[in-house]
Amino acid sequence: MPTPPLIAFAHVGKSFDGGRGAERVLAVDDVSLEVAAGEFLAVVGGSGSGKTTLLRLANRLIDADLGHITVEGCDVRAVDPVALRRRIGYVFQSGGLFPHLSVAGNIGITPKLLGLPAAEISARVDDLLELVRLDRTLYRDRFPHELSGGQRQRVGVARALAAKPKIVLMDEPFGALDPLTRDALGDDYRRLHDRLGLTTVMITHDMTEAILLADRVAVMRAGRLLAQGTPTELSRSGDAYVGELLRTPRRQAERLQVLLPRDGAA
Numbered sequence: 001m002p003t004p005p006l007i008a009f010a011h012v013g014k015s016f017d018g019g020r021g022a023e024r025v026l027a028v029d030d031v032s033l034e035v036a037a038g039e040f041l042a043v044v045g046g047s048g049s050g051k052t053t054l055l056r057l058a059n060r061l062i063d064a065d066l067g068h069i070t071v072e073g074c075d076v077r078a079v080d081p082v083a084l085r086r087r088i089g090y091v092f093q094s095g096g097l098f099p100h101l102s103v104a105g106n107i108g109i110t111p112k113l114l115g116l117p118a119a120e121i122s123a124r125v126d127d128l129l130e131l132v133r134l135d136r137t138l139y140r141d142r143f144p145h146e147l148s149g150g151q152r153q154r155v156g157v158a159r160a161l162a163a164k165p166k167i168v169l170m171d172e173p174f175g176a177l178d179p180l181t182r183d184a185l186g187d188d189y190r191r192l193h194d195r196l197g198l199t200t201v202m203i204t205h206d207m208t209e210a211i212l213l214a215d216r217v218a219v220m221r222a223g224r225l226l227a228q229g230t231p232t233e234l235s236r237s238g239d240a241y242v243g244e245l246l247r248t249p250r251r252q253a254e255r256l257q258v259l260l261p262r263d264g265a266a
């Protein structure tokens with residue numbers, strides 16, 4: 001018997017008030033998408049295509065107007081939203097850290113809300129710092145403004161993992177970082193995903209990042225899911241927009257092959 005999906009969207013729709021008499025904005029339009037246990041799915045699409053809305057529907061930061069969403073087999077509407085969010089890690093675009101809390105305070109906040117004893121929280125913070133490769137003696141007591149963007153994202157990942165979730169949702173987590181840091185953090189996260197047996201849904205604007213990190217890629221445009229699949233499956237999609245998104249990484253790969261000698265400094 002096939003394993004049931006860990007997250008399933010079935011014909012999900014969500015619209016918002018456009019404001020000042022404008023038409024309603026159809027942010028997510030009849031989306032059906034399944035994420036298997038242990039899978040790493042990237043959601044790619046332009047600005048305003050509905051990616052963040054889709055993610056926020058999964059952990060009930062907002063509720064769907066139409067369709068059904070299940071997480072671990074349960075309809076999310078039947079689950080207490082706060083309890084649901086504690087089971088699902090969420091990594092925000094720019095870390096989303098609480099500025100008045102130290103690194104340890106940020107990472108430990110969910111275990112604290114769950115009522116874990118202080119000594120256990122402290123040990124977990126240290127474990128998580130090690131997991132995201134931040135030296136605890138240097139970073140534990142720093143505040144977010146004392147960290148680089150990459151370090152803030154590492155703390156954001158540690159915080160998302162603090163309640164030991166099976167599912168992690170990431171909203172453009174590495175977008176604002178320089179290319180080297182972005183690459184390193186992406187690879188590090190992928191290793192964590194595999195090691196901890198996580199199920200990850202990551203939003204990105206960048207098809208190259210999606211192809212390099214994820215098992216499958218879902219492409220959204222104007223609220224609709226245009227295509228989903230492995231990079232090979234996507235490349236067989238007849239959709240013109242999907243083809244356009246794939247052209248850039250393909251062209252870059254071909255040009256780099258020609259321009260960058262293999263026997264250089266690196």
Ligand SMILES: Nc1ncnc2c1ncn2[C@@H]1O[C@H](COP(=O)(O)OP(=O)(O)OP(=O)(O)O)[C@@H](O)[C@H]1O
Binds near residue numbers: 025047048051052
């Ligand atoms: N709370 C809201 N109220 C009104 N409109 C909203 C709200 N949230 C999202 N929208 C609208 O829904 C559409 C989809 O937004 P969403 O944030 O999901 O897109 P996105 O693909 O994540 O964009 P970006 O890549 O720029 O973050 C947009 O037109 C946006 O303006």
